[in-house]
Amino acid sequence: MSRSSLDALVEALRRLPGVGPKSASRMAFHLLQHDQEGARLIARALESAVQQVHHCRRCNTFTENEICETCLDPQRDASQLCVIETPADQAAVERTGSYKGLYFVLMGRLSPLDGVGPRDIGMQRLFERATDGHVREVIVATNFTAEGEATAHVLSEGLKARDLKVTRLARGVPVGSELEYVDLGTIAHALVDRR
Amino acid sequence: MSRSSLDALVEALRRLPGVGPKSASRMAFHLLQHDQEGARLIARALESAVQQVHHCRRCNTFTENEICETCLDPQRDASQLCVIETPADQAAVERTGSYKGLYFVLMGRLSPLDGVGPRDIGMQRLFERATDGHVREVIVATNFTAEGEATAHVLSEGLKARDLKVTRLARGVPVGSELEYVDLGTIAHALVDRR
Ligand SMILES: [Zn+2]
Numbered sequence: 001m002s003r004s005s006l007d008a009l010v011e012a013l014r015r016l017p018g019v020g021p022k023s024a025s026r027m028a029f030h031l032l033q034h035d036q037e038g039a040r041l042i043a044r045a046l047e048s049a050v051q052q053v054h055h056c057r058r059c060n061t062f063t064e065n066e067i068c069e070t071c072l073d074p075q076r077d078a079s080q081l082c083v084i085e086t087p088a089d090q091a092a093v094e095r096t097g098s099y100k101g102l103y104f105v106l107m108g109r110l111s112p113l114d115g116v117g118p119r120d121i122g123m124q125r126l127f128e129r130a131t132d133g134h135v136r137e138v139i140v141a142t143n144f145t146a147e148g149e150a151t152a153h154v155l156s157e158g159l160k161a162r163d164l165k166v167t168r169l170a171r172g173v174p175v176g177s178e179l180e181y182v183d184l185g186t187i188a189h190a191l192v193d194r195r
Numbered sequence: 196m197s198r199s200s201l202d203a204l205v206e207a208l209r210r211l212p213g214v215g216p217k218s219a220s221r222m223a224f225h226l227l228q229h230d231q232e233g234a235r236l237i238a239r240a241l242e243s244a245v246q247q248v249h250h251c252r253r254c255n256t257f258t259e260n261e262i263c264e265t266c267l268d269p270q271r272d273a274s275q276l277c278v279i280e281t282p283a284d285q286a287a288v289e290r291t292g293s294y295k296g297l298y299f300v301l302m303g304r305l306s307p308l309d310g311v312g313p314r315d316i317g318m319q320r321l322f323e324r325a326t327d328g329h330v331r332e333v334i335v336a337t338n339f340t341a342e343g344e345a346t347a348h349v350l351s352e353g354l355k356a357r358d359l360k361v362t363r364l365a366r367g368v369p370v371g372s373e374l375e376y377v378d379l380g381t382i383a384h385a386l387v388d389r390r
């Protein structure tokens with residue numbers, strides 16, 4: 001079998017997180033045999049996302065504009081800034097409908113062992129954002145994992161040193177879990193009980 | 196957040212088998228945040244595989260040529276034809292190094308409940324291929340699952356009716372399992388003991 005472009009596809013699919021050689025192989029087979037339209041769709045969606053998606057200049061989340069819709073929304077309370085790890089976590093908080101402030105998205109968490117330092121999570125940019133004169137409270141809503149807690153600690157110290165009120169989600173959120181997978185009621189409750 | 200092309204990407208990634216909304220979301224985040232080169236690689240690999248990969252005119256496996264390298268290999272024994280479900284199964288048989296004949300790849304199995312009939316697995320093409328005058332034995336090596344066994348039964352009847360010797364891999368292969376995941380020794384043994 002001359003399978004160079006098939007091999008290349010299997011190899012490329014392994015770049016997806018959580019996909020090993022067997023699943024990459026199954027994915028390639030499925031797309032080529034049963035869903036070539038899907039294959040083209042994924043290819044186009046990847047090209048266009050890579051080309052068009054940037055980071056919001058204010059909150060760092062993914063957006064196709066200079067500044068994202070949330071940051072531009074005049075209805076949001078500019079005195080509150082919620083710091084979260086990922087856009088998925090932000091979406092989870094948004095779904096509760098109980099937070100009306102703004103966000104800063106770290107796009108990660110401190111993880112010295114993986115070489116993820118303060119620069120990678122935009123710590124300096126967060127400090128600048130939080131000291132814009134409007135923000136009065138920063139809710140540090142990183143995940144309640146070891147790395148999330150360590151990140152929260154470092155950020156809180158830096159924010160407090162800049163005379164900002166810093167709160168953390170209440171421990172209604174189960175320890176060891178990630179916001180993305182927590183039910184809405186728990187997140188809503190933890191927002192009210194923030195400390 | 197204006198996330199149209201991000202949403203489109205998440206939606207597109209769900210076309211991959213076994214990928215739900217949460218993993219699609221994680222994949223999109225990972226690629227955009229940490230591996231844009233990987234994203235471009237996958238996109239190009241998909242485009243090129245869809246464009247270049249066809250089915251071998253003789254054995255039906257994936258190839259970039261009219262006829263695949265295995266079918267063109269003069270060293271292979273043209274009197275034996277091994278019928279398997281997928282290219283991954285063929286690769287598993289090849290890795291044993293104990294089969295020197297040719298192949299016919301069904302690219303699936305009969306599955307009436309999913310609407311997969313004889314036409315979808317190229318049954319008529321198999322019968323034509325097997326009656327080329329060179330093939331003397333057809334080894335039906337579909338998986339030992341319910342659908343694989345049913346497929347083997349239907350194919351064997353049709354092949355026997357055409358005066359071909361039909362064998363099946365010995366039951367060294369664990370029942371209920373799929374060839375792709377069986378260790379090489381077991382497959383090699385089952386080839387020798389074919390019945
Ligand atoms: Zn923003």
Ligand SMILES: [Zn+2]
Nearest residue numbers: 251254263266
């Ligand atoms: Zn071939």
